[in-house]
Amino acid sequence: MKTVVWVDDDPLLSRPFQQELELLSVDLIFLKSCTEYLKFIDSARTAELFIIDLVMKPEGRVSNIASNYGLETGVVLTIETRRVHPDAPVLLFTNTANASAREEAKRKLAGVKNVTFVPKSRMTQTGKFGELVTALIERSEKSILPAEGAPDVHAVDVSDVFISYASEDRDSIAKPLALELRDRGLRVWFDDFEFSAGDGLSKSIDKGLSSCRFGVVILSEAFFSKGWTQRELGGLTAREVLGKKLILPIWHGISRQRVLQFSPMLSDKIAIDSSKLTLFEIADEIERAIGKSSGAI
Numbered sequence: 066m067k068t069v070v071w072v073d074d075d076p077l078l079s080r081p082f083q084q085e086l087e088l089l090s091v092d093l094i095f096l097k098s099c100t101e102y103l104k105f106i107d108s109a110r111t112a113e114l115f116i117i118d119l120v121m122k123p124e125g126r127v128s129n130i131a132s133n134y135g136l137e138t139g140v141v142l143t144i145e146t147r148r149v150h151p152d153a154p155v156l157l158f159t160n161t162a163n164a165s166a167r168e169e170a171k172r173k174l175a176g177v178k179n180v181t182f183v184p185k186s187r188m189t190q191t192g193k194f195g196e197l198v199t200a201l202i203e204r205s206e207k208s209i210l211p212a213e214g215a216p217d218v219h220a221v222d223v224s225d226v227f228i229s230y231a232s233e234d235r236d237s238i239a240k241p242l243a244l245e246l247r248d249r250g251l252r253v254w255f256d257d258f259e260f261s262a263g264d265g266l267s268k269s270i271d272k273g274l275s276s277c278r279f280g281v282v283i284l285s286e287a288f289f290s291k292g293w294t295q296r297e298l299g300g301l302t303a304r305e306v307l308g309k310k311l312i313l314p315i316w317h318g319i320s321r322q323r324v325l326q327f328s329p330m331l332s333d334k335i336a337i338d339s340s341k342l343t344l345f346e347i348a349d350e351i352e353r354a355i356g357k358s359s360g361a362i
Contacts, residue, residue: 067202070094071116072102072142085195100125102142106149113202115150117142119159119170137166140173147177154179154201164345171248182248184349197250224254225355226313227277229297231287238317238339238347239283245348251355274300278311279355284336285317289327302330313354315339315347 069091071082076097086093094112096102102117103126119139127141139157146155157180159167167182174180181201226246230239243255254273274280280301288294301312314336316324325332337350 066090066092067114068092068094068112069114069116069198069202070096070102070105070112072096072099072121073116073118074098074121075118082194086198089195089199091198098122098124099127099138099142103127103145106145109149112150112153114154114156114198115146116156116158117146119157119166137170137173140170143174143177143180152179154181154204156181156183156198156201158183164343164349168343168345181250183250184352193250200250224273224277225251225279226351227254227273227280227297227301228283229280229288229294229301230283231285231291231294233287234283234285234317238315238344241344242281242347245344246351249348249352251352270297271300275304279313279351280311281313281315281351282331283315283317283339284324284327284331285319286323288317289323313337313351 067090069086071093073095074097076095083093083095094105096105099121117139121138121142123138127138139159143155143157146153157170157174159170159182167184171182181197183197228239228243240255243253247253247255254277256270274297280297282288282298282301298312305312312331312334314324314331314334315338316336317339321332324336337347339347342350
């Protein structure tokens with residue numbers, strides 16, 4: 066039986082997940098404070114996965130943390146975990162509202178391997194949490210976790226999200242968003258993840274377009290000027306015509322009027338405006354849209 070250690074000062078949250086993990090034959094050790102968790106770490110007892118609440122009340126050895134009621138507590142606990150368990154995967158979660166805390170934690174833990182960030186909104190999706198835990202444990206045992214710490218979910222044929230974008234927008238939004246969604250356990254089709262030497266470009270994209278659950282389309286002036294991006298959009302639109310709503314537009318440096326000029330149909334869709342939200346808030350909105358579509362809580 067695999068052992069999972071979970072530290073969270075809100076035990077009510079863990080109850081449905083305990084049942085889900087028990088069905089997966091997981092032995093869950095639930096700890097309610099930083100002190101209890103650090104005692105477990107100091108004992109050098111082993112576990113296949115450590116789950117840490119990023120936002121906990123600091124006490125005991127970490128009581129000197131004074132950042133907004135302990136927004137950095139999970140960072141300290143992760144570092145302490147790495148001191149004793151250098152390779153075991155760590156799952157850090159936080160409320161969706163604490164996007165700034167998640168962003169700061171990712172910055173401070175940059176380079177720390179096998180750390181996965183997940184908002185609680187993702188964890189509450191029925192069955193998804195168990196899948197993520199299983200993937201983290203299995204891939205850790207096989208030592209094939211990617212450097213960012215997210216499960217290697219790209220080996221499957223069906224993706225949760227296909228990201229369509231112009232190359233000019235790769236660094237400013239497309240790639241950071243793809244990495245963030247992947248860190249949350251989503252299966253992301255993104256060309257940097259998919260292509261290697263000798264791959265057939267057109268065939269690979271066609272496969273991604275036909276098998277994705279949703280298409281995130283980053284609309285920008287560069288997007289409008291490319292024939293290739295419009296071909297991808299056409300493939301997603303064709304699938305919507307068949308009855309499934311799957312296009313999730315992001316307006317990147319453009320207005321509704323400009324989108325209306327390009328495509329009246331797209332301008333009528335509820336869109337995410339990248340000028341009004343942070344990267345993490347954009348990822349939250351995408352997760353929320355996916356969750357609603359799948360009937361998640």
